[in-house]
Amino acid sequence: MSIADAFASFPRAPGELAAVVPPTELVLAPGDVEETAAILETASDLRARVLVWGGGTHQGIGHRVEPDVVISTAALDRIVAWEPDDLTLVVEGGVTVAAVEAMLAERGQTAALPEWGGPATVGGVVAAAISGYRRHRYGPTRDRLLEATIVTGDGRVVRGGGRVVKNVTGYDIPRLVAGSFGSLGVIVSVCFKLWPLAERRATVTVDDAERALQTLFRPVAVLETRDGVSVYLAGTEAEVQSEAERVDGVATEGFAWPDPPQGETVWSLRVPPALVSEGIGRLPADWVFVAEHGVGHLRCAGRFDAAAVAELRGWAEEAGGALVLEHAEDQSVYERLDPWGTPPSGMALQRRLMAAFDPAHILAPGRLPGGR
Amino acid sequence: MTLQTDLVGLLGPERVLSSDLDRFLYGKDAGVYRGEVTVVALPETTDEVQEIVRIAARHDVPVIPRGAGTGLAGGAVPLGGGVIVATTRMNQIFEIDAANRCAWVGPGVINLDLSRAAAPYGLHFAPDPSSQSACTIGGNVANNSGGPHCLAEGSTVNHVLGLEVVLADGEVLVTGGKAPDPVGLDLRGIIVGSEGTLGIVTKALVRLTPNPPDVRTLLITFDSVEDAAATVSGIIAAGLVPAALEMMDQRMTEAVENWLHAGLPTDAAAILLAEVTGDTPAVEAEADVIRQVARGHRAREIRVARDEAERTLLWKGRKSAFGAVAQAAPDYYLHDTVVPRTKLVETMREVYEIGERYGLTMMNVFHAGDGNLHPLMMFDASEPGALDRVHAAADELVELCVRNGGVLSGEHGIGKEKRDLMHLMFTPVDLDAQARLKEVFDPDGRFNPEKILPAGSRCFDFGRPVPEGAWI
Missing domain, CATH: 3.30.465.10 (Uridine Diphospho-n-acetylenolpyruvylglucosamine Reductase; domain 3)
Known part of the structure; x- marks a missing residue:
């Protein structure tokens, strides 16, 4: 029996969805936890390689995987529980960032998911541990993840964490899932801690990012691009006005977020926060970037230059950071260098952890650092 | 070579404790459980910790890490003997x-x-x-x-x-x-x-x-616990996440005021301590929101700390509350559970009911803004059966919180105390996954055995043989 035959009884993803999923024609779209578990159990039996697919937004990250089956989370798209008065939200993994934030905004709340997220799914954002620009104020995505339910590689339904804002009850499996890139399980649902949206929001253009960071108590973001530095402020009318005056900049109403950088290759440069300005200076002159001051993250993009990338990566790793490939138009880039850079210490432990969740090693095999 | 001589060889006699008194002192944390200590090691460097772990493995004894021993859930209490590795000297x-x-x-x-x-x-x-x-x-x-x-x-x-x-x-x-x-x-x-x-x-x-540039600390007095709890829910629902939002009930306020003399209103059913931090315009605006919500829930009095000295005094009262209760009874059992903030009012009501049912005085001082409850049950351990009654009431408290959508512990941990209640929150499959995780780190179960997970958690074997090297 072929792999396709073995999965014949499971729902296929609709045609238009399959069109955005390139690596295999066999794209399944389970509608609930049980169906997801049944698919993974079958896949483990067959040792069929599985790639989990949300919006496809972060599929450029990591070693390339050649899956036998893609599991799309498109049909796992329900809002499970929203408690506005408790500032918590439980959603299924396939719900898009745009849908979540639009819904929350109606009651003046936010999950602080990536501002450019749009078609990305919450499951994908969690799996890739992607944080938005507002991280300086609200912390990274993994800090706002309270609970996660996953289906492991061998079809077990495992829930960790809880739906309250403070919790130390057992091992924090949700945090391990954040950034696991689909190697531990399919993220079926997650619970986020929410934040109230401030009454007034403003974007202020300033000259000096470092000075703004020192002057302001806790700005939402201080971002720098080739166009200059912008400070993002949120709070009461009086607060935002006084902060804008103190950084001596030109304020405009609302948040004007920069578009994420695009190019032949896209990279995530991670360094200690104090090195952001130096990092900007070290980027190839024709690359574009969004630098998050105070956070230590720069997303940058441009033509691929192996020597320049090696030099930048060497500097970042020397400083305790990393230069991670997030997207390359030319797939051969993934062969010419390690998309993650130098693997972290404790790789044997990492592999054993993956085996505990995915004994048959079918989930995105080889995608994480040290995978090839 | 014995375990003792190996450790003395590594650390010298000064940093290996094994007298009856030392073993008694290290047999307990700040909670109610006591365990049997084999020996206490006081390392100063990472290298020494590595060597202690290897020595323990050689002698096949457990290793129990310990900090200051202020934990309340029995996390640092050895349950089957072993080497206590107290890290207090690694204080650089x-x-x-x-x-x-x-x-x-x-x-x-x-x-x-x-x-x-x-x-x-x-x-x-x-x-x-x-x-x-x-x-x-x-x-x-x-x-x-x-x-x-x-x-x-x-x-x-x-x-x-x-x-x-x-x-x-x-x-x-x-x-x-x-x-x-x-x-x-x-x-x-x-x-x-x-x-x-x-x-x-x-x-x-x-x-x-x-450190925040400015701060406002408000002391709000209520005639009912329910109004105070409703104010907490109301503040969160109004879109405000203050820096702190703490609640104290009347019995606790009396105990604290008795020795602190901060002018706390001992006739109030409950007080809230709310703090907002940030720039001056922000803290003023946020303090206003808190005042409005509190008045809407019949707050009797709202007092703002005038200066840092008064603010410090209020916080001293809050943070030393657990010491202050010593005057009320010889022993107390401090609990730690969490409920969604929207469930505070009904949960508090039931907490007092449980106290009444078990004949235990219940005092409450807790992180209301997080929904993190800390009921204190007063008792006298020398009274036969008193501790059993406390444990039974404690289990019921946990069940109540889980039933209301909460969790077993917000910040104290599971340790030994709540290990056997984990099934209230997790399925056997969930617990098995956690046990597998433990096994990955610690295949011989050497580190702090019998904590967090109940016996038999590692129960699922899906019987799917994995070929050697399949996942490498």
Whole structure:
């Protein structure tokens, strides 16, 4: 029996969805936890390689995987529980960032998911541990993840964490899932801690990012691009006005977020926060970037230059950071260098952890650092 | 060579404790459980911790990491003998990196000492348990400790950037660092809150938080606990996340006022301590919101701390509450559970009912803004059966909170105390997954055995043989 035959009884993803999923024609779209578990159990039996697919937004990250089956989370798209008065939200993994934030905004709340997220799914954002620009104020995505339910590689339904804002009850499996890139399980649902949206929001253009960071108590973001530095402020009318005056900049109403950088290759440069300005200076002159001051993250993009990338990566790793490939138009880039850079210490432990969740090693095999 | 002589050979006689008195003292944490200690080791370096772990393995005895012993869930209590590895001498602050707002510290550094050391840079370590003048950073990491100011700042896990850990095989793992988002699986989050069951943290890189430019601390008085609880829910629902939002009931207020003399209203059914931080316009606006909500719930009096001295006094009252209760009864049992904030009013009502049913005086002082309850049950341990009654009431409290959508522990951990209640929150499959995780780190079950997970958690074998090397 072929792999396709073995999965014949499971729902296929609709045609238009399959069109955005390139690596295999066999794209399944389970509608609930049980169906997801049944698919993974079958896949483990067959040792069929599985790639989990949300919006496809972060599929450029990591070693390339050649899956036998893609599991799309498109049909796992329900809002499970929203408690506005408790500032918590439980959603299924396939719900898009745009849908979540639009819904929350109606009651003046936010999950602080990536501002450019749009078609990305919450499951994908969690799996890739992607944080938005507002991280300086609200912390990274993994800090706002309270609970996660996953289906492991061998079809077990495992829930960790809880739906309250403070919790130390057992091992924090949700945090391990954040950034696991689909190697531990399919993220079926997650619970986020929410934040109230401030009454007034403003974007202020300033000259000096470092000075703004020192002057302001806790700005939402201080971002720098080739166009200059912008400070993002949120709070009461009086607060935002006084902060804008103190950084001596030109304020405009609302948040004007920069578009994420695009190019032949896209990279995530991670360094200690104090090195952001130096990092900007070290980027190839024709690359574009969004630098998050105070956070230590720069997303940058441009033509691929192996020597320049090696030099930048060497500097970042020397400083305790990393230069991670997030997207390359030319797939051969993934062969010419390690998309993650130098693997972290404790790789044997990492592999054993993956085996505990995915004994048959079918989930995105080889995608994480040290995978090839 | 005996275990004792091996350890003395490594650490010298001064740093290996095995007298009857020492073994008695280290047989307990700040909770109610006592265990049997074989020997206590006091390492000063990572190398020594590695060697202790190897010695323990050679003699096949458990290793129980311990900080200051302020834990309440029995996390540091040895359940089957073993080497207590007390990290209190590993109390060096290696680096305060003000530019990157972080510090590398030894696990034995006392929480408050770190904030004091960071003060010249305008920074502090945000988690502030009531025991902060005694508890260690290593203990905070082990229990994912909280504190009043975790409402806005998050618990310890949100403030740990990197860890150096000695694993079961004696090897050192360094995970995380000053740069955000380390590549690979994020092991930091698994180790934080693991209560010494996965390894021994020998260094921690912690985030330091800027001291706020301005602060307002409000003391709000209510004639009913329900109005106070409803005010907490109302403040959160109004879209405000204050820096802290603490509640104290009448019995607790009386106990605190009796020795502190801060002018706390002892005739009030409940008081709320609310704090907002930030720029002056922000704290003024937020204090106004709190006043409005409180008045809407029949607040009797709203007092704003006039100066730092008064603010300090109010916080002293809050954070020393557990000491103050000694006058009310010889012993107390402090509980720690969490409910969704929207369930505070009904949960509080039932908490008092449980106290009445078991004939136990219930006192409450807790992190209301997080929904993190801390009912204190007063009792006299010398009275036969009293502790059993307390345990029965405690189990019922946990069941109540889980039924209301909450969890077993917010910041004290599971330890021994709630290990056998884990099934209230998790399915056998969930627990099995956690047991597998423990097994990955500690295949021989050497680190702090019989904690967190109930016996028999590792029960599922799906019987799917994995070919050798399939996942390598």
